[in-house]
Amino acid sequence: MAYKSILTVLTDERQHKQLESAIAMTRREEGHLDVFCLGVDHTQSGYYYAGASAYVFQESIDKAIAAAGELEDKIRDRLKAEDIRWGVESAVAQIGGLSTLVGMRARYADLVVLSRPYCEGATQDAEAITEAALFEGSAPVLIVPETLTEPFGKKVLIAWNQSSEALVAVRRALPLLQAAESVEITVVDPSPHGPERSEPGAALCKMLTRHGVKAEIAVLARTLPLVSEILSRRATEIGADMVVMGAYGHSRFRQAILGGATRSMLEKAKVPVLMAR
Numbered sequence: 333m334a335y336k337s338i339l340t341v342l343t344d345e346r347q348h349k350q351l352e353s354a355i356a357m358t359r360r361e362e363g364h365l366d367v368f369c370l371g372v373d374h375t376q377s378g379y380y381y382a383g384a385s386a387y388v389f390q391e392s393i394d395k396a397i398a399a400a401g402e403l404e405d406k407i408r409d410r411l412k413a414e415d416i417r418w419g420v421e422s423a424v425a426q427i428g429g430l431s432t433l434v435g436m437r438a439r440y441a442d443l444v445v446l447s448r449p450y451c452e453g454a455t456q457d458a459e460a461i462t463e464a465a466l467f468e469g470s471a472p473v474l475i476v477p478e479t480l481t482e483p484f485g486k487k488v489l490i491a492w493n494q495s496s497e498a499l500v501a502v503r504r505a506l507p508l509l510q511a512a513e514s515v516e517i518t519v520v521d522p523s524p525h526g527p528e529r530s531e532p533g534a535a536l537c538k539m540l541t542r543h544g545v546k547a548e549i550a551v552l553a554r555t556l557p558l559v560s561e562i563l564s565r566r567a568t569e570i571g572a573d574m575v576v577m578g579a580y581g582h583s584r585f586r587q588a589i590l591g592g593a594t595r596s597m598l599e600k601a602k603v604p605v606l607m608a609r
Contacts, residue, residue, distance in 0.1 A: 334507050336363040339441035339471075341434055341461050343370050345406055347447060353476040353604075354445040358416045360483075361443075361507070367407050368437055369422040371400030372430060372457050396424045430460050435468025444473045450599045451478065462598075466579045472504035472608040473579075475598060484604050488512045489572040490547075491563050491597075492519050492536060494527050497578025501608040502536065505576040506543060508606065515540065515547040516570060520562050521554035560596040567603060579607040 338361065340354035351367070358365040375392040404422040411418045425433045438444050444465040449458035465473050485508050492498055502509070509515050517540075522532035533549040540547040556562050567575055580594050597605065 333442070334363070335361040335443040337366065337440065337442045338363050338445060339366045339368060339437060339443070339465075340445045341368045341370055341437075341465070342403060342407065343372060343457050343461070344455050345403055346453075347455065349478055350445065350447040350476060351407070351410070353447075353474075355411075355414055355416060357443070357445055357474065358418070359414075363417070363442070365411075365416055365418040366437070366441065367411070367418065367420045368434070369400050369403040369407060369420065370430070370434070370457075370461075371396035371398075371403075371422065371424040373424065373426045374456075375426075393424065400424055427457075427460070430457060431464040431468050434461050434464035438465040438469025438471040438473075441469070441471050444469070444471045446473055446475055448475055448477055448598055448601070450595060453478070466607060466609055470609070472501070472606060475601070475605045475607065477602055477604065484573040485511060486513045487570065487572045488515045488574045488576060489563070489567050489570065490515060490517045490536075491559075491575060491577035492517045492533050493578075494522070494532065495578055495580075497580055497609045499536075499578075501576050501578045501606065502540070504608040505606045506545075508574065509540060509545045509547075509576070510543060512574075513546065515545050516566075516572070517547055517549045518563065518566055519549065519551045520559050522551060558596055560600055563597065564600045564602075573603050575601060575603060575605045577605065577607060579609040 338354060338358045340350060354365055373392045373396045400422040404420055407420050423433060446462055449462045465471050488509060490502060517533040517537055519532040528535060532551060537547045537549055552562060
């Protein structure tokens with residue numbers, strides 16, 4: 333399977349690095365890029381005095397519509413010079429409906445390309461959009477750093493903990509893993525009582541090898557407080573230019589929230605991270 337339908341969600345014209353990464357990924361996969369320009373209304377109508385909320389609400393909606401339309405026009409102008417297949421559309425959502433709107437589009441994408449939701453300069457809605465793509469859309473999401481250099485994916489680190497989320501991420505990343513020059517299955521402090529017992533990563537390595545992936549296993553001791561710190565250090569040590577890992581979260585008020593391990597990894601990652609669940 334290749335990534336033929338690639339989606340990126342923009343809320344600000346300053347997200348040019350994210351757009352460039354999505355264009356590069358689309359060209360690499362010979363796919364189709366869908367750019368979703370989103371205007372978000374952040375008003376909380378219950379906080380205004382009686383009679384004012386309708387006026388404030390309409391004004392905010394009008395601004396969001398204008399912003400989304402302006403962004404769509406600029407993206408269309410930018411993409412006219414590209415040699416890829418693409419489409420652009422815009423929409424407006426209130427903050428409470430953002431998850432459903434993004435999730436519906438992500439559901440039919442082979443890959444969603446987004447920028448890091450936790451970094452200096454991240455947009456106001458970056459976290460909510462990332463969560464929507466992962467949890468509502470059930471799509472693999474490629475998180476790109478601000479300093480992404482092409483090409484990437486020659487040396488890939490798989491964060492393997494024997495979980496179903498990690499396995500889903502590996503399956504979704506298979507086209508990239510097959511194209512990589514080498515792949516390391518990194519296991520941190522595995523439990524001797526886990527499903528794979530004394531051979532952590534062996535079954536996964538066998539599966540990937542049968543798909544033509546050049547994979548090997550590295551079992552690491554837990555020498556730092558956070559697993560994300562160990563993974564980030566290991567990626568630097570081996571020169572990995574991409575990380576594949578499962579996305580973890582928990583339900584809060586019926587909305588998926590990224591778990592601490594996932595959030596920590598996205599805060600520290602300096603290379604693209606492909607996540608899925």
